[in-house]
Amino acid sequence: METCYGKAERSRRRISMPFYSSHPFLFGFLGFCMLKNLVSSQNYTLIFASDLNNVRNCSCSTLIRDCDYSLANLMCSCKTILFQRNRTLSSLVYTGDLTVWFPNTPTLGQLLNFSLVNDLKISFCGAAPLPAQYLAILGLRHLRVKTRGAPEQSLKLYNHEDIVSKDAACTDSGGRRSSHHISYLDTSLFNRNTSLRSYSVEDVPSIADHFPNLPYPGTGSAAINVSFVVTLIY
Template sequence: TNQFMQERHEHAAPTETKMAPPSRRCLLLVIALGILAFGHFTKGQKNSTLIFTKENTIRNCSCSADIRDCDYSLANLVCSCKTILPLSAEKTSYHGHLTIWFTDTSALGLLLNFTLVQDLKLSLCSTNTLPPEYLAIWGLKRLRINAEAKHPLPEQSLLIHSGGESESKEKPVSLHKDWPTCMYISFLDMALFNRESSLKSYSIANVASTANNFPYFPYFKSVPIPSNKSYVVTFIY
């Protein structure tokens, strides 16, 4: 009997070895991979700002995913949005990605004129003809435009200045990487949305006096600009 029990125990031993729990090293590896995957997931959830103007109101939205241009219903459904009256639109700074859908230049001017925006996308959501007005934007690094509602052209992009960044393959207009963003001012000709030509720009560096350099450009007179600074002035058309 003892010999029979011993043989039975020896045959059962391999089965017990297969059911042994995983080692501590395996558990640590699983936990580490889980934390890494969660970190990549949350990193991709960074929100962007979407503002659209419609029917004399402004909707300011925070979106965790890209929304198809001018799809108002989807933006209201997916993004976290709030309504702002045009007269209550306050000047602010945008250091991340800012997308604006607009139908005319009146509300757009309230939002953007002499505002600090580094990465901007403008989408025209109507077939209106825009007047030859200029918008002045501080510190603009990148601009993207889409006028698909008016012209079936692909989205266009332009790198104004790199600001020390090297990830883009586009050639910057200005190479003054040491200058703070407040010393860059871009003038955007809104009439460019009426044309089917490609997006263009030219920059003038070391502008010490805007009044002397641009005596017939009235937009410098609307906001006081310190005369003891040097600027890079860019015209986008």
Template sequence: MKPIVYPAFSICLTLILATFLGIHISFVRSQKNHTLIFTKENTIRNCSCSVAIRDCDYCLANLMCNCKTVLLSTMEKTTYKSHLTIWFTDTSVLEMLLNFTRVWDLKLSFCGTTPLPTEYLAIWGLQKLRVNKVKGRFPEQSVTISSSSNNDKEGLLGMHNKDRQMFAHISFLDTSLFNGYSLLKSYSVENVSSIMKHFPSLLYSDVFSTSDNESYVVTFIY
């Protein structure tokens, strides 16, 4: 007697096997853990992932990553020395997560539908940025921030000493770049002795202290 094969069961089994093979391939390609933070229904989930997760796929992230819920009241500024991915739907939580945070390699994915206002986020030490707009309807874009000290790995996450001169890397990200398709651009200004003096109308300019042996590398991303 031939075994009875149920079409629905066969389809599900095929999908499970395909998913498993895809995850296995991703795992082989990316065995190093990276941090994924996403907001969903007024909660923040902080995840450690060893596989690449499709943007804004909350269910798969909860299934495949080691995630925990984080309260806004307990969040502290930290330094991300490895790759950081953030899925977000509005700028308010994004500001809490990123403003004046030290991160070198960052990916931002917009998972919302409401256009974002023009706001500026200040990020320390940013060197690599990837953005995914409007739930992936547009191609992913990336930018590598270059400067005269681009090869100084220690300087990427804060300050470095060069000829007794202290340089701090600070980037200002325009959140309105996630509205529709536009080319991701950046430009840097080096040897800025005073952000308030060089950019008086820039938000946050009054919070930067200056000294005789300190200068900034200021990058604008838009």
């Protein structure tokens, strides 16, 4: 015969069962939401300019429609920056993901030429066709381009792990010790709807000697234990 004490004890055990054991899907959903919020909170840098007198540098936590200046000013944390005019062969360093909206080639050149950036998206916001000029970008690993009336295109140039292994192999074999990546972007590609393509040449000792028609930084001449990986993007 079961006593009232035994019934109460079993009832207490049922009530004290861990809440999460009876609601696994709820806790799984909450964990997914927390992870999603954590990922989406990672900001990226957006730079846009209608001209070099009005350059805006923004930190954005959400994707903004290309070339929507009003929405960017509303949704991102933006500030106007003073920009050095006629900047030539001097590097700017951009950390993290960078998106650039530009209206013309001179503005794009002032914002990016000979700058160091790993992950880059460039969106053309102008109307007039662009001339065929080469934009030099250092250390570029991943590129996305967007032209009005065409879908976004993406190009992966190299992985950091690949470069580390190649440099180690060169050191062990007594070859050149370090490689510097420099990419040349043909700005006329924004006039076309053709596929984005690239062509790379490795172990270039001197850009000035091998590609005399391309601009090059101060280290473009031959140097001891230094070589270049030159990538043409078109």
